[in-house]
Amino acid sequence: MAGSGRLALGTLPRQGWVRGSGPAVLSRLRDAAVVRPGFLSAAEEETLSRELEPQLRRRRYEYDHWDAAIHGFRETEKSRWSEASRAILQRVQAAAFGPGQTLLSPVHVLDLEPRGYIKPHVDSIKFCGSTIAGLSLLSSSVMRLVHTQEPGEWLELLLEPGSLYILRGSARYDFSHEILRDEESFFGERRVPRGRRISVICRSLPERMGPAEPRQPPPAC
Ligand SMILES: O=C(O)CCC(=O)C(=O)O
Numbered sequence: 001m002a003g004s005g006r007l008a009l010g011t012l013p014r015q016g017w018v019r020g021s022g023p024a025v026l027s028r029l030r031d032a033a034v035v036r037p038g039f040l041s042a043a044e045e046e047t048l049s050r051e052l053e054p055q056l057r058r059r060r061y062e063y064d065h066w067d068a069a070i071h072g073f074r075e076t077e078k079s080r081w082s083e084a085s086r087a088i089l090q091r092v093q094a095a096a097f098g099p100g101q102t103l104l105s106p107v108h109v110l111d112l113e114p115r116g117y118i119k120p121h122v123d124s125i126k127f128c129g130s131t132i133a134g135l136s137l138l139s140s141s142v143m144r145l146v147h148t149q150e151p152g153e154w155l156e157l158l159l160e161p162g163s164l165y166i167l168r169g170s171a172r173y174d175f176s177h178e179i180l181r182d183e184e185s186f187f188g189e190r191r192v193p194r195g196r197r198i199s200v201i202c203r204s205l206p207e208r209m210g211p212a213e214p215r216q217p218p219p220a221c
């Protein structure tokens, strides 16, 4: 980043790591689209990436499925974690999910290469419940949310390494989310160069699908 290294504020309303098309949408989604910078300590980031790296390295990056939402990625569904990582995931659960919410298991791990990006989509309501919470590792990116009915309503989330984002309720159902490709990766006037990014994503189960029912979650949402 050129210049002083400080965040350029831009002209649109913003609250810390979230900016939006206007004050109304920002305040309406205040509790529905949340970024917690520095949720992970440097040691916790290291713990997760060291644990994930060997598993990810076995896979190849995927490209160019014409209808796919994600390009330049590899992913895995991980159900067995070290004790240190389980403690981190429990912190995510406590921070993002309510006591009545059951989490989709296993946890989704997505590795986007520097050229990789995620097109706008809404996670399947069939398989994922009302809350999505993601940890970002390795490099910063910008997640954009756009209202599916009112494209003039949008939010952008700055996801730095070690941050946690939470999408719930309206932010999860009424807005698409995407991760901007390198050429478009700006947070206001601040350029956010894309490097490799790993995300660790926890989701709640659809509310009607309690633990008593047969669970057959898809490999990913
Ligand atoms: O990488 C992320 O944080 C989000 C991934 C995503 O949107 C998805 O897998 O549905």
Ligand SMILES: [Fe+2]
Residues within 6 Å of the ligand: 121, 122, 123, 177
């Ligand atoms: Fe998604």
Ligand SMILES: [Mn+2]
Residues within 6 Å of the ligand: 220, 221
């Ligand atoms: Mn997905």
